[in-house]
Amino acid sequence: MNSVIDTILAHRSIRKFTDQPIETTQLNAILQSGIAASSSSLLQVVSVIRVTDTEKRQALAQYAGNQKYVETAAEFLVFCIDYQRHYQMNPQVKPDYAELTLIGAADAGIMAQNCLLAAESLGLGGVYIGGLRNCAKEVDELLGLPEYSAVLFGMCLGHPDQTPELKPRLPAEVIVHENQYQPLQTERIAEYDAKMHDYYANRSSNQKQSSWSEEVTTKLAGESRPHILGYLNSKGLNKR
Known part of the structure; x- marks a missing residue:
């Protein structure tokens, strides 16, 4: 259809990278693409920490659940909610409302997706690292985050050293509703489970005998x- 849509539909999470660095001009373009993302009321409540220190990378990899690629990727970015700069501009700012936390999380996701799509359009790859929240306090202290700023997730970026299979997604009929919320089409879930069972069993790594329903309900039950x-x-x- 066009190159933008082709890039979006070809997305794969990359967890193995070559040793080749990302060019400075490419990294700047990726970050500027993130900064250009939509922002609720132009509040711009996201900060990105580029982690280049080797020891900090090693620590972050451990905090994230021993995810080695956090340490070895060419670039590692940490996305944070950040109302500290707004508070510094005017102490009357009230960052403790839950709505503002939601805005920060939503805006961070939008910014990060812009960064990842920009990277993929340049032939690079990446993966989100939500595992940083396993040890949120420790990550926060390591990165020196001030009050009214909190870690959300990380992102590895680099030159791919793998070509994983495209992971099937739920069909649009399950996700897209018209005019009002529609009842779940269980037959569509069953069809998708069969497709995912085949994907899990035959992918090139980490094969397993499971369905999507089994995987997600087990995760959500804990x-x-x-x-x-x-x-x-x-x-x-997020206090009130």
């Missing part, structure tokens, strides 16, 4: 980082 609310509250966020 605790999901229960320390996060306390962490956000400790940073002056």
Whole structure:
């Protein structure tokens, strides 16, 4: 259809990279693409920390669950909610509302996706690292985040050294609703489960016998980082 859509539809998470660095002009273009992203009311409440220090990279890889590619990727970016600069401009700012935390998380996702798409359009690859929130407090301290600023996720970027299979997604009939919320089409889920079972069993690495429904319901049935609310509250966020 066009090169932008082709890039979007060809997305794969890359977790293995060559030793080749990303050119400065490319990195600048990637970051500028992120900065150009939509921002709620132009609040611009996201900060990005580029981590180049080797020891910090090693620590972040451990905090994220021993994800080695955090250490070895050409670039590692950490996306943070950031109301500190707004508070410094005017102490009457009230960053502790839950709505502002939602805005920060949404804007960070939009900015990061712009960065990743820009990188992929240049022939690079990457992967999101939500595992940083496993040790949010430790990551926060390592990166010296001030009050009203909190870590959300990281992103590895580099030259791909793998070509993973394209992971199937839920069909549009399940995700897209018209005019009002529609009942779940269980037959569509069953069809998708069969497709994902085949994908999991035959992909080039980490094969397993499972379906999408089994994977996600198992994950959602357990605790999901229960320390996060306390962490956000400790940073002056999401209190009311």
